[in-house]
Amino acid sequence: MTQTFLNAVFLENAVLEAEVTKLGCNIPAARKTGTTICGVVFKDGLVLGADTRATEGMIVADKNCSKIHYISPNIYCCGAGTAADTEMTTQIISSNLELHSLSTSRMPRVATANRMLKQMLFRYQGHIGAALVLGGVDCNGPHLYSIYPHGSTDKLPYVTMGSGSLAAMAVFEDRYKQDMEEEDAKRLVRDAIAAGIFNDLGSGSNIDLCVITKGRVDYLRPHDMANKKGVRTGNYKYKQGTTGVLTKSVIKLDLEVVEETVQTMDTS
Amino acid sequence: MLTELCSVPVTGMGQHVGAYGVQDTLRSGFSSVKNELLPSHALELSEKNFQLNQDKMNFSTLRNIQGLHAPLKLQMEYRAARQIQRLPFLQSSHLALDTLKGNDESISFEDILNDPAQSEMVGEPHIMVEYKLGLM
Numbered sequence: 001m002t003q004t005f006l007n008a009v010f011l012e013n014a015v016l017e018a019e020v021t022k023l024g025c026n027i028p029a030a031r032k033t034g035t036t037i038c039g040v041v042f043k044d045g046l047v048l049g050a051d052t053r054a055t056e057g058m059i060v061a062d063k064n065c066s067k068i069h070y071i072s073p074n075i076y077c078c079g080a081g082t083a084a085d086t087e088m089t090t091q092i093i094s095s096n097l098e099l100h101s102l103s104t105s106r107m108p109r110v111a112t113a114n115r116m117l118k119q120m121l122f123r124y125q126g127h128i129g130a131a132l133v134l135g136g137v138d139c140n141g142p143h144l145y146s147i148y149p150h151g152s153t154d155k156l157p158y159v160t161m162g163s164g165s166l167a168a169m170a171v172f173e174d175r176y177k178q179d180m181e182e183e184d185a186k187r188l189v190r191d192a193i194a195a196g197i198f199n200d201l202g203s204g205s206n207i208d209l210c211v212i213t214k215g216r217v218d219y220l221r222p223h224d225m226a227n228k229k230g231v232r233t234g235n236y237k238y239k240q241g242t243t244g245v246l247t248k249s250v251i252k253l254d255l256e257v258v259e260e261t262v263q264t265m266d267t268s
Numbered sequence: 269m270l271t272e273l274c275s276v277p278v279t280g281m282g283q284h285v286g287a288y289g290v291q292d293t294l295r296s297g298f299s300s301v302k303n304e305l306l307p308s309h310a311l312e313l314s315e316k317n318f319q320l321n322q323d324k325m326n327f328s329t330l331r332n333i334q335g336l337h338a339p340l341k342l343q344m345e346y347r348a349a350r351q352i353q354r355l356p357f358l359q360s361s362h363l364a365l366d367t368l369k370g371n372d373e374s375i376s377f378e379d380i381l382n383d384p385a386q387s388e389m390v391g392e393p394h395i396m397v398e399y400k401l402g403l404m
């Protein structure tokens with residue numbers, strides 16, 4: 001029953017959209033994140049990084065949006081592409097992973113989240129525009145995956161996604177070393193995201209970091225405010241007393257209480 | 269691009285044929301030839317048959333591994349569980365069927381979008397029961 005309902009909704013929306021575009025009206029564009037996201041594996045764990053700008057065409061829709069999504073206590077996921085798609089996809093997978101972990105009574109593994117994501121994205125053949133960087137630490141150590149909208153995945157020690165991925169990858173290719181220390185890894189990711197922010201129009205604002213190690217997650221938001229809004233240097237407010245007061249008269253209004261009603265608030 | 273044009277008409281889009289071999293306007297509304305020949309969304313066919321194809325694949329694997337009895341027994345259980353439901357115009361939970369299929373341990377778009385409890389339309393009770401009992 002639910003399947004037929006879903007297909008009906010599918011059909012109606014697609015047919016309506018076709019009719020509307022024929023009439024010449026534009027369907028509002030989905031808000032993309034036009035992003036720089038990246039991740040790097042270091043000695044004891046991994047660092048995920050993301051910028052915080054969400055664009056709607058040529059306009060910044062959100063100056064400080066959060067692109068690092070929670071999947072499970074030991075797994076986080078950065079999302080690039082259509083903002084709604086990444087948000088809903090990560091939430092669905094997070095719920096499924098929680099149910100799965102309760103059913104198996106074990107901490108969830110990153111490979112499980114990866115497989116769930118890739119099977120779902122492949123099922124929808126790329127129509128769900130979500131490019132993800134999935135990272136976490138489980139019983140087998142730190143793992144980092146990049147997942148493309150059509151459902152292909154790569155397991156690598158350092159990955160970047162989004163419109164600023166080339167700028168960030170340039171920084172990684174130059175300075176990545178195996179088994180870095182945590183501070184070096186954080187600095188590397190911060191510089192990679194900064195490269196994306198300053199060289200790509202789709203990325204901007206601040207840098208968020210998420211450091212995941214065995215037993216500890218540091219969600220640093222914002223880790224670095226790379227683009228602070230400027231402070232106004234001039235003040236155009238007139239000082240008190242600029243206009244001279246000639247006369248002052250006070251008229252008291254006699255108000256009497258006519259009616260008093262009490263409306264109870266629904267505080268349940 | 270959401271809509272893709274395919275020049276070859278696709279099977280599986282057929283009309284809902286009623287009792288006399290013609291379009292059943294009462295139950296499935298007016299027909300449009302274009303809607304029936306071409307899919308309006310690239311994923312329409314694949315999504316319509318997704319659950320069926322998954323089941324077919326799982327049953328055939330099970331048959332190869334364990335023998336014919338395994339899928340037969342499962343299908344019999346599904347058929348029995350599918351009959352546990354409320355009257356046609358009421359919303360059934362399909363709890364037994366979901367548990368058998370393993371859907372009680374996963375959340376997907378059918379659970380989030382188009383919640384039947386929030387549906388704006390409700391079926392006419394008498395007509396739906398008559399249709400189910402075959403009196404109509």
